[in-house]
Amino acid sequence: MTGLLEGKTALVTGAGHGIGRGHALELAKHGATVVVNDLGTSVNGEGSGRDADAVVDLIGARGGKAVADYSDVGDEQQVEELVGRAVDDLGRLDIVVNNAGIVRDRAIWNMSAADFDLVMRVHVRGTWLVSRAAATRWRSEAKAGGGSVYGRIVNTTSGAGLLGNFGQTNYGTAKAAIVGLTQTLSLELAGIGVTVNAISPGGVTRLSATLGGDRKALEPDERPEDEFDPKDPSLCCPVVAWLASPQAGHVSGQVIRAIGEEITLMDGWSRGATISNGGTRWDAEKLGARLATDVFRTRIPGLRLGS
Template identity: 45%
Template sequence: MSGICDGRVVVVTGAGRGLGRAHARVFAAEGARLVVNDLGVGLDGAPGPDSPAGRVVDEIRAAGGEAVAHGGDVATTEGAASLIATALETYGRLDTLVNNAGFLRDRMLVNLDEDDWDAVLRVHLKGHFLPLKHAAAHWRAEAKAGRMPTARIVNTSSGAGLLGSVGQGNYSAAKAGIVGLTLVAAAELARYGVQVNAVAPAARTRMTERTFADTMTAPTSGFDAMAPENVSPLVVWLGSAASAGVSGRVFEAEGGRITVMEGWRPGPSADKGARWSPGEAGETALKLLAEAPEPGAVHGA
């Protein structure tokens, strides 16, 4: 390994399994000291029999790395505050926050209960906002004290948040919200030495078993394009000092492919210089649509 994160202290939420576990292990292999957060819940957010965070810590330590476990709920003020405090109290600093925790409660919209909507928005969107808020408050204080950080936040969005996904209205809305949060945070926190980016990963995890059902069995030889570890190198680079100057960006990462995603930007436009009638507005909209590229297909449509 290159040691690209030597000396950095990194917090990863939802790091007990899947992508978060892979990120934590690669960060540690690159020299970072870790706070491994996981609440230990099931795929739907219900309490599980045990917390996997401690097992990941054991794996990192067995490989010669440094890590501590955190089992708090990062979608609460108390849990998010204690997460950041754990890094500061254990290692005396914080350099990188990777927001990754989440779960699914998939339903078609007409069958989607309010509780399922609230739970998914809470863990993904609020679970990104609160750790970000508490980490940013620390880094702002450091900057104001004359100790400008080289800080990084990596958020986890999804193709569902960029294009939509049938049967995942709550998840898609939360992941789209994470993109908006990323853009605002990148703009607001730059003055404090903080870069904020997002990744939209595609990999084999508990959350994607049904999506990638035909590729769930890893190949016996060759490159496993769906392994979570394929996403981690980009996340680790974004979380390192080597990514200087990169902020407010969204990347897709799948297998051996990295893509810079291009968000909403003005396309074909018309200006009458006065108020349109409804008929005129409709006729003009159709002309503009004929000039515009077709949008990407919604996943599962």
């Protein structure tokens, strides 16, 4: 065990399998006590179980400290109790990694409203509820103390949210919403010293394996530590551990894509080409030519530049 997160307490949601499991193992490796949260559902959000227990046992076998939790992150009361237990039983909560998620992939003409609502409930509502519960306690601590606290939130987005993906209007929308939540939270919590960032991971997990093809989901602990596998979903976990550490106190409101051997800072919605009409109202019939040449850098057949 190393000491990058020594003395810190971390809550990781959806930590029973895949990326969340990797986060829990990585945070514990660096000295954090980890609350391993997992409702134990299927990838579609059905059923429940005690999947978190296996991760707690793994952490314990490696010399770390962890406790299991089976709360539903979409349930307001359960989330409040979960965060309360972390603070009361473990003495503090320093790090929140919002990772819980499910998929219900279908093209929009085959997707039910229930498929959309449940995915949004787990990803967006779940991330918001856990973040709110932690933020409320951190703000109270800051007001009672010196005005600031140690707090780290790391949310989870994906390529589907950043770039889009066929058949995932629910999942992609949820993951895009989490980016907006991350940026807004980073502004609201900056005054009390809390950083909020998002990670966009890759690799083959139980969720991504449902997309088809030759995909077999392996847990992070099922791979030899000395072998590099670009499909390993836990390759992003060291980035999360760093974001959760004191070293990353200057980083907030960022989206980092960590897939395989590459780490990429996403630029997001930045200002591109801009045109002005000099304080007069635009004419829709004339607007196309300006947009084509000055914004989209395309050409309209028969249009003479400068005309």
